Amino acid sequence: MRAFGSLDGGGAEPYLSAMAIREILTAPDPRLREKSRPVETVDDGVRALMDDMLETMYKAPGIGLAAIQVGVPLRIVVMDLAGEGEDKKPMFFVNPTVSDQSEESSLYEEGCLSVPEFFEEVERPSRCRVSFLDYHGRPQVLEAEGLLATCIQHEMDHLEGVLFIDRLSRLKRERILKRIKKEQRLAAE
Ligand code: NI
Numbered sequence: 001m002r003a004f005g006s007l008d009g010g011g012a013e014p015y016l017s018a019m020a021i022r023e024i025l026t027a028p029d030p031r032l033r034e035k036s037r038p039v040e041t042v043d044d045g046v047r048a049l050m051d052d053m054l055e056t057m058y059k060a061p062g063i064g065l066a067a068i069q070v071g072v073p074l075r076i077v078v079m080d081l082a083g084e085g086e087d088k089k090p091m092f093f094v095n096p097t098v099s100d101q102s103e104e105s106s107l108y109e110e111g112c113l114s115v116p117e118f119f120e121e122v123e124r125p126s127r128c129r130v131s132f133l134d135y136h137g138r139p140q141v142l143e144a145e146g147l148l149a150t151c152i153q154h155e156m157d158h159l160e161g162v163l164f165i166d167r168l169s170r171l172k173r174e175r176i177l178k179r180i181k182k183e184q185r186l187a188a189e
Pocket of ligand 1: 001111112113155
């Protein structure tokens with residue numbers, strides 16, 4: 001997910017230097033429609049992927065990234081909701097599941113690194129519980145609300161091949177896709 005108005009590039013810290021920036025797929029790339037499969041073991045390979053995803057997300061910049069957005073169909077999400085000027089707070093979710101979504105919903109202006117430059121209000125449950133494995137493969141449970149709840153639910157959608165524009169009206173979605181295609185055409189010229 002991309003935060004509205006976020007301009008901080010980040011990602012230049014020396015401790016990130018061993019990681020690699022990966023290419024972020026953009027709509028309408030069909031790979032973004034794939035359903036991701038569970039991770040069997042959180043091993044060094046999975047951790048290396050998460051490190052790359054984090055660096056790629058910071059560089060973009062974004063606040064959440066699912067593995068399928070870098071072309072890897074595994075149920076992995078990285079996020080960092082720290083505000084500008086705050087210390088980084090990376091979060092890693094392997095095989096996340098969401099439960100106990102509140103009936104109460106909230107509207108948040110969402111963006112997505114795979115749908116660059118578009119921001120639209122999306123309605124989602126305000127609160128939810130997230131169960132997942134952390135960076136070390138340990139089971140964790142998190143009660144999420146506010147931006148955290150919005151972001152994790154946005155990223156969970158990616159694991160099912162769903163983009164936030166799918167939650168908009170058909171008219172809005174088609175308008176956005178048309179403009180993306182036009183920009184991709186111009187960029188290719
Ligand atoms: Ni996204």
